[in-house]
Amino acid sequence: xxxxxxxxxxxxxxxxxxxNQILDGDFxxxxxxxxxxxxxxxxxxTQAVGTGYQLSFASSSAMSATLWQDVTALPSGSYTMTGxxxxxxxxxxxxxxxxxxxxxxxxxxxxxxxxxxxxxIPNVQITQGTAYLGFAVSGGAGGTVNIQSVQFALNx
Numbered sequence: 001x002x003x004x005x006x007x008x009x010x011x012x013x014x015x016x017x018x019x020n021q022i023l024d025g026d027f028x029x030x031x032x033x034x035x036x037x038x039x040x041x042x043x044x045x046t047q048a049v050g051t052g053y054q055l056s057f058a059s060s061s062a063m064s065a066t067l068w069q070d071v072t073a074l075p076s077g078s079y080t081m082t083g084x085x086x087x088x089x090x091x092x093x094x095x096x097x098x099x100x101x102x103x104x105x106x107x108x109x110x111x112x113x114x115x116x117x118x119x120x121i122p123n124v125q126i127t128q129g130t131a132y133l134g135f136a137v138s139g140g141a142g143g144t145v146n147i148q149s150v151q152f153a154l155n156x
Contacts, residue, residue, distance in 0.1 A: 020152065021071050021079075022071060022150055022151060025152075026052055026150075027148070030046045033069060035068050035070075036065060036067050037065070040062070043059035043063035043065050044056070053148070055148070056144065057135075057146075057147075058144040059141065059143070060142065063137065063139060064137075064138040065137055066135070067135050068132060070131075071132075074126045074131060076127055076129070077155065078124065079098075079154055080153060081151070082149070084118055084148040085113065085117050086115065086146040087113060088114070088142075088144045089112030090139060090140065090143030093137065094137045095107050096108050096110060097121075097134060098133040099133070100124055100126050100127070101130040103125055103126075122155075133152060
């Protein structure tokens, strides 16, 4: 007899068991699936670190960049966006954001933390199947923000 679990429910609704709705949230494929708007595109890159990959916003001059995805085919429900962040505090502004279609945009400031820190946007209500989400960083020369393990998952 089949017993329903959150993983099985997720597979039935999305065809995936990971729960993460973001394409390449671990950046193992570079910036595949992500869009960039930047006055300084060279300031945004991915690189291998340890056993994984990270997204980096870094520049020797002033920078301004937004990295985002339009996530589609989302089942209705409450979601949480999560990412791991490390920063030297040199960016004047560093945020994570999510904006569900038909809903309100939520923005959280990324901490200036020398150690990896988890940042979340909980309780994002999806009612129309899509969301615009990502990161925006701007600041002076020498600012660095690193991001890993980005997820947007249905809450159970």
